[in-house]
Amino acid sequence: MEFKYDVIVIGAGHAGCEAAAAAANLGSKTCLITMDMNKIGQMSCNPAIGGIAKGQIVREVDALGGYMGLVTDQTAIQFRILNRSKGPAMWSPRAQCDRNKFIWAWREILENIPNLHIWQDTVREILVENGEITGLTTFLDVTFRAKCIILTAGTFLNGLMHIGRTQLAGGRMAEPASYELTESIARHGIEYGRMKTGTPVRIDGRSVHYEYMETQDGECDFHKFSFMDTSVRHLKQLPCWTCFTNEEVHRVLREGLPDSPLFNGQIQSIGPRYCPSIETKIVTFPDKGQHQLFLEPEGETTQELYLNGFSSSLPMNIQIEALKKVPAFKDLVIYRPGYAIEYDYFDPTQLKHTLESKRIKNLFFAGQVNGTTGYEEAAGQGIIAGINAHINCHGGEPFTLARDEAYIGVLIDDLVTKGVDEPYRMFTSRAEYRILLHGFVPALYTNLGAFLELITVNCIILGRAEMFASKNTPLPSILDGAGMGLGFTLALFLMGSIREIFGSGSWFGLSIPFMQGHTMSLFVMPAGGFFVLGIIIAVVCRLSKKKPPKKIGCSACPNAAACRAANCEEVEA
Numbered sequence: 001m002e003f004k005y006d007v008i009v010i011g012a013g014h015a016g017c018e019a020a021a022a023a024a025n026l027g028s029k030t031c032l033i034t035m036d037m038n039k040i041g042q043m044s045c046n047p048a049i050g051g052i053a054k055g056q057i058v059r060e061v062d063a064l065g066g067y068m069g070l071v072t073d074q075t076a077i078q079f080r081i082l083n084r085s086k087g088p089a090m091w092s093p094r095a096q097c098d099r100n101k102f103i104w105a106w107r108e109i110l111e112n113i114p115n116l117h118i119w120q121d122t123v124r125e126i127l128v129e130n131g132e133i134t135g136l137t138t139f140l141d142v143t144f145r146a147k148c149i150i151l152t153a154g155t156f157l158n159g160l161m162h163i164g165r166t167q168l169a170g171g172r173m174a175e176p177a178s179y180e181l182t183e184s185i186a187r188h189g190i191e192y193g194r195m196k197t198g199t200p201v202r203i204d205g206r207s208v209h210y211e212y213m214e215t216q217d218g219e220c221d222f223h224k225f226s227f228m229d230t231s232v233r234h235l236k237q238l239p240c241w242t243c244f245t246n247e248e249v250h251r252v253l254r255e256g257l258p259d260s261p262l263f264n265g266q267i268q269s270i271g272p273r274y275c276p277s278i279e280t281k282i283v284t285f286p287d288k289g290q291h292q293l294f295l296e297p298e299g300e301t302t303q304e305l306y307l308n309g310f311s312s313s314l315p316m317n318i319q320i321e322a323l324k325k326v327p328a329f330k331d332l333v334i335y336r337p338g339y340a341i342e343y344d345y346f347d348p349t350q351l352k353h354t355l356e357s358k359r360i361k362n363l364f365f366a367g368q369v370n371g372t373t374g375y376e377e378a379a380g381q382g383i384i385a386g387i388n389a390h391i392n393c394h395g396g397e398p399f400t401l402a403r404d405e406a407y408i409g410v411l412i413d414d415l416v417t418k419g420v421d422e423p424y425r426m427f428t429s430r431a432e433y434r435i436l437l438h439g440f441v442p443a444l445y446t447n448l449g450a451f452l453e454l455i456t457v458n459c460i461i462l463g464r465a466e467m468f469a470s471k472n473t474p475l476p477s478i479l480d481g482a483g484m485g486l487g488f489t490l491a492l493f494l495m496g497s498i499r500e501i502f503g504s505g506s507w508f509g510l511s512i513p514f515m516q517g518h519t520m521s522l523f524v525m526p527a528g529g530f531f532v533l534g535i536i537i538a539v540v541c542r543l544s545k546k547k548p549p550k551k552i553g554c555s556a557c558p559n560a561a562a563c564r565a566a567n568c569e570e571v572e573a
Contacts, residue, residue: 065383191350201307
C-alpha cells in the first residue's frame with residue numbers, strides 16, 4: 001500500500017507536533033507518523049513548560065502561530081514568573097502542567113487541523129533518489145511518498161535505558177525504541193552520535209510528609225504564555241514543595257556509585273551539563289552538604305509527583321534507600337525509579353539554517369535528534385522546519401530567524417554553525433542581542449560605545465569590593481577598596497601608555513623620535529588591549545617568580561571515590 005503527501009513528520013513529540021501543525025496550516029497535505037497516538041506531545045521528563053530563556057521561546061512559537069503556549073495555558077496547574085529579582089527583560093514564565101491533559105489537548109488540536117492526517121506506525125527506512133528525499137517505508141510494510149520529510153524522533157532512535165546495571169531497550173519507559181532508521185539515514189553520508197539524558201523517580205504523593213517541606217505556591221495574576229485572547233486559568237492551581245538532601249543521603253548514593261552506569265563505564269555518551277544527575281552532583285561537589293529538591297505534581301487529580309533535582313540512573317534500591325533518608329520521604333512509595341537513556345542524534349552542522357539537510361534535499365531534522373534538550377527548544381525547531389518544508393513544497397523564499405530577532409534564531413544558529421558536544425540547552429546568556437539597547441535602539445547603543453562595557457566592569461569591581469567588605473572589618477575593607485582603585489588605575493595607565501607609544505609613536509601628545517615610522521597598528525586595535533594585558537601579566541608573574549600550580553594526586557581529586565569504585569589505579573602525579 002502506498003500513500004502520497006506533501007510533508008511527512010516522523011515523531012509526535014513537541015518538535016513533531018509544531019512541525020506538522022505549521023505545514024498543514026500553511027496548506028501542505030501533511031501526515032504525522034507516531035508509534036503511539038496516545039502519547040502525542042508527551043512530556044517525557046518534567047511536565048513543565050518554560051523557564052529561563054525557554055519561556056521566551058514558547059512565546060516566540062506562539063507569535064509564529066504555534067500551539068505550545070495555548071496548550072500550556074489550557075493545561076497549567078501552576079504558573080510562575082522566574083527571575084523577578086531582575087529586570088523585566090530577564091523575567092521568564094514557567095508552568096507546571098497536567099501531563100495527561102496536555103497530551104489530549106494537543107491531540108484534539110491536531111485531529112482538527114485541515115490537511116493533517118495521523119498514522120500510527122514505526123518508520124523503518126527513508127527513500128532517497130539522486131540525493132533527494134522521496135518517501136519512507138514502515139514496519140507495517142506501508143510506503144509513504146512525500147516531497148519533504150521532517151525527522152523529529154526524540155530519544156527513540158536506538159534508545160537504551162539504564163537503571164543500575166539493568167538495561168532496557170526503549171525510547172521511554174514502557175515504550176519501544178525505533179530501530180534501523182538511524183542506519184538508513186547514515187547510509188547517505190549523514191554523521192550521527194550518541195547522547196544521554198535522564199529522568200527522576202516518580203513518587204506516590206500519599207507517602208510524602210509534607211510537613212517537613214516548604215510550600216511553593218504559584219502566581220494567579222494576568223500572566224500567561226499565549227498572546228491569544230484566552231482565559232488565564234482552566235484547571236485547579238496546585239502548589240509545589242521544596243526540601244533538601246543531607247549527608248546521609250549522599251553516603252548511600254556514594255555507596256551505590258560502583259553500580260552507577262555513569263561511573264562504571266556502562267554509559268559512554270555525554271549528558272546535559274545543566275541538568276546533572278544526583279550522583280553527578282555528589283561527585284562533582286563533594287564538599288556540598290545538601291542539594292535542593294523540588295516536588296511537583298504531575299496532574300490536577302493524580303497522586304503521582306515528580307521529584308525535580310533527583311535525576312538518577314542508580315539501582316532502584318539505592319534510589320529508594322537514599323530518598324528515605326530525607327525526612328519528608330521516610331515512608332516513601334514510588335511508582336517507578338529514575339533512569340538514564342542513551343539515544344542517537346545527528347550532527348546539526350550538517351543542516352542549513354532552515355534545518356534542511358545539506359546532503360539530502362528536502363529532509364529536515366528538528367528536536368533532540370539535533371543534539372538539543374528541552375521541550376521548548378524542540379518546539380522552536382519544529383515550527384521552523386514545518387514552515388520551510390511547506391515552502392520547499394510550494395515555492396517561496398526560505399524562512400529563518402536571525403540572532404537579533406529571536407531566541408529561536410540564536411538556538412538554530414548555534415546548532416548549525418557551532419555544533420554540539422553535549423545536549424544543547426538555551427539560556428538568555430547565549431543571546432547577545434538580549435540587551436534591549438542593542439536590539440531596539442542600535443543608534444544609542446553605538447553612541448554609548450565602550451561606556452556599556454565600562455559600566456559592566458565597574459559593577460564587577462564593586463561586587464568584588466562588596467564581597468570582601470562583607471567578610472572583613474571596616475579598616476581592611478577601606479584599604480582593600482583603596483588598593484583596588486589604585487591598582488586598576490595604575491594597570492590602565494600602564495596599558496594605555498604602552499599602546500599609545502607603540503601604536504601612535506607618542507605619549508600624552510609628545511612625539512617619541514625613535515618610534516616615528518616604526519609604529520605597529522596592532523596596539524591601537526581592540527585586540528591590542530588583550531595583547532598588552534597578556535604581556536603585563538607574563539612580566540608580573542616573572543618578576544614575582546610565581547610558580548605554576550602544584551600538581552596534585554588522586555587523593556585531592558573530587559572524583560577519586562568514583563575512580564576507585566571503577567577499579568582504576570591511583571597514580572600520584
